[in-house]
Amino acid sequence: MNYEQKILEAEDRIAIRELVDNYAFCADTRDAQGQMALFTEDTNFEVFYDPKSGIPSQVINGRADLFPVFDNLNTYMTTMHFNGQNSVKLSGNNATGVVYCIAHHLTIEDGKQKLMVAAIKYHDTYIKQNENWLFAERKLFVDWIENR
Numbered sequence: 001m002n003y004e005q006k007i008l009e010a011e012d013r014i015a016i017r018e019l020v021d022n023y024a025f026c027a028d029t030r031d032a033q034g035q036m037a038l039f040t041e042d043t044n045f046e047v048f049y050d051p052k053s054g055i056p057s058q059v060i061n062g063r064a065d066l067f068p069v070f071d072n073l074n075t076y077m078t079t080m081h082f083n084g085q086n087s088v089k090l091s092g093n094n095a096t097g098v099v100y101c102i103a104h105h106l107t108i109e110d111g112k113q114k115l116m117v118a119a120i121k122y123h124d125t126y127i128k129q130n131e132n133w134l135f136a137e138r139k140l141f142v143d144w145i146e147n148r
Contacts, residue, residue: 009090015133016088016126020099023135024081032070039063040127044137051121051141073105080104093128094136119143 001009019038026035039045041063046056060066073079084100099122107114125137 012090012095012128012133013088016095016097017086019126019133019135020083020086020097020122020124024083024101027070027073027081028079030074032067032073035070036063036066039066039135039138040129043135045069045135046137046139048139048141051143056139076105076107078106088126095126095128095133097124097126098122099124115148117146117148119145 023035023038026032026038042061043063043066045060045066047058047069048055049057058069060069081101081103084102086097086099088095088097101120101122103118103120105116105118107116119142121141121143123139123141124135126133127136128134
């Protein structure tokens with residue numbers, strides 16, 4: 001790989017990391033439309049509350065149908081999605097990756113603060129369209145949940 005190719009690869013890796021972080025930022029600022037814009041029109045989004053089952057608890061096909069999923073975050077007083085390590089395998093204008101996330105969800109019930117913390121792994125497929133990286137597929141695996 002020559003120097004120019006290494007620079008282009010580094011730029012793609014940074015752009016994919018920004019995509020991942022923008023997803024979390026949009027979630028925490030309740031920008032459902034902004035979050036939806038990070039996906040391809042024909043995206044596939046799957047949620048696995050029991051990752052060992054191999055069967056998704058929820059499947060959404062198409063960007064337009066993501067709104068209720070992202071809007072549901074409004075049931076919480078506030079959230080904080082903290083992205084940790086991630087891996088990316090590039091192949092031209094396509095890539096795959098795994099992202100670790102700890103997601104904090106705060107509510108107030110009967111005047112008492114309640115916190116739900118979820119350990120999440122995202123298994124992603126990315127595609128570069130019009131010089132922008134988007135999620136072509138995102139599989140959300142909830143490894144565990146703690147309620148405090």
